[in-house]
Amino acid sequence: MKLLKPVLFSAVAAAILSSCGGSSEILSTPVENVDTVPLKVSELTQAEKENWGHLDLIKDTIPGMSVDKAYSEIIKDKKGKKVIVAVIDSGIDIEHEDLDGVVWTNEDEIPGNGKDDDNNGYIDDIHGWNFLGDAYDEQLEYVRILASGDTSNPEYDRAKAEYDEEYQKTLGQKTQYEQIYQQIKNADEAVAKHLNKEDYTPEDVNGINAEGNETLTQAVGMLKYMYGNGFDSTDKALSAVKEGVEYFSDKLNYNINKEFNGRKTGDNPNDLNDVGYGNGNVMPSEKGESHGTHVAGIIAAERNNGLGANGVANNVEIMSLRAVPNGDEYDKDIALAIRYAVDNGAKVINGSFGKYYSPHSDWVRDAIAYASKNDVVFVNAAGNEGIDLDVKAVYPNDQVDNGPEVGDTFITVGALAPKYGSNMVAGFSNYGKVNVDIFAPGAKVYSTTPENEYDTKGGTSMAAPAVAGVAALIRSYYPKLTAAQVKQVILDSGLALKTQVVVGGDANNVKPIADLSKSTKIANAYNALILASQQ
Secondary structure, eight states: OBSSHHHHHHHHHHHHTOOOOOGGGTOSSOHHHHTTSOOOOSOOOHHHHHHGGGSOHHHHSSOOOOHHHHIIIIITTOOOOOEEEEEEESOOOTTOTTTTTSBOOOTTSOTTSSSOTTOSSOTTOSSEEETTTTOOBOOOHHHHHHHHTOTTSTTHHHHHHHHHHHHHHHHHHHHHHHHHHHHHHHHHHHHHHHHTOSSOOHHHHHTOOOTTOHHHHHHHHHHHHHHHTTOOSHHHHHHHHHHHHHHHHHIIIIITOTTOOOOOSOSOTTOTTOOOOSBSOOSOSSTTOOHHHHHHHHHHOOTTSSSSOOOSOSSEEEEEEEOOOBSOOOHHHHHHHHHHHHHTTOSEEEEOBOBSOOTTHHHHHHHHHHHHHTTOEEEEEOOSSOOBTTTSOOBSOSSSTTOOOSOSOEEEEEEEOSSOSTTOBOTTOOBOTTTOOEEEEOSSEEEEETTTEEEEEOSHHHHHHHHHHHHHHHHHHOTTSOHHHHHHHHHHTSEEOOOEEEETTEEEEEEEGGGGSSSOEEOOHHHHHHHHHTO
């Protein structure tokens, strides 16, 4: 499943439902000084909010990756090598004003002639490949297991128990959101009637004397609560809650509907040799399919062009591989997408997706191993359930039961929030001393969305492309480094902090941030480029 939506709506619920060289040699500042920096107490400016992942911890007191510092002090006017970054995700709006100049084009393929000109097995794959065809909505993997009716499947009983619980939970959440939507709407109508105007302000609401009018008292209380949780208008609150209603409705109608079958490509998803399905249209199927476009922008939105967002990396070409639906991805699609990326020149792959059931996880691991053997860095999102991945497996991964890794180029990334201190690790982010490699900016990240728009989204889905961008920078400016070296540079060059942080959003679970990942660090582009230059 795409890793974005659960984060969006847990945030809404929280707001409304709750009545190689040693890194010490290259740090931009001595590590002992990092943790003595005064905490930032002022609110982030709009510019900081839209660029926080590129800022510098010491200069700005925000746990960004020092990307802007890397450009101003290291990259400057250096000429780098073009790097192809494959984004395995939902569709990408390759016509977006901030992405259209960084789109990979298969020069060996003649557009629209209906022939496989380069003999790579894909007809008219001009900018990548769409493994989903015309499909968008899909079931979750454990629902597919139940729908198969194969009770001999060793995962069947676990899937059945999870389904029974999740169905009732989702039904309840949908009802709650519908009720909240109606409550806000009723409050809006009551206040608008009292003030005799629809376009009122929080100051207007604060000035209302509702004494003796129970309906108006409740309405004012509801709106004040809404304001207190970050919504400065009823329109914004209603829009956010409506998204929640739609999310849970889609989940009931498609994701956990045992009768639904979203596969439209005509292939057998359980046969890895049944290939050639899909098409060359890598665009989103609808405007709401924005995840891939957002991820692509984090990596490579055109820098300093006067438009909405700056990507981490310049000198990048984005290869779009549409393989992640509104539901759980098929292992077959992911395995083939990884192999396509490797075979067609990608040097970095970003995978911002994941699930907790994977019938053909071996296919995906074999593909990850193939990428590693062919000198490709694979950057993977850790997941958004606030859990320890050393205890519960998430897929894709590069090992079984915390055992030996199948390659040495796979990087799993947890998410940071834009506030240095105890709440620096995003409450939704998964973690793991064995299975998460590093943390990077992932909460409240501003980037591209379809139809020349921009939006702020959060998830480890956003943290992974931040690191993929750093990998692309290293591969561009220090192309002699192997993929394995690039991974090690990223892990070794991060900032090693002593900060005690809240884990999994649980205020009672506080640990040193160093205990949450293998590297013990947070990613830093500036330090990574310095260390890369020393290899």
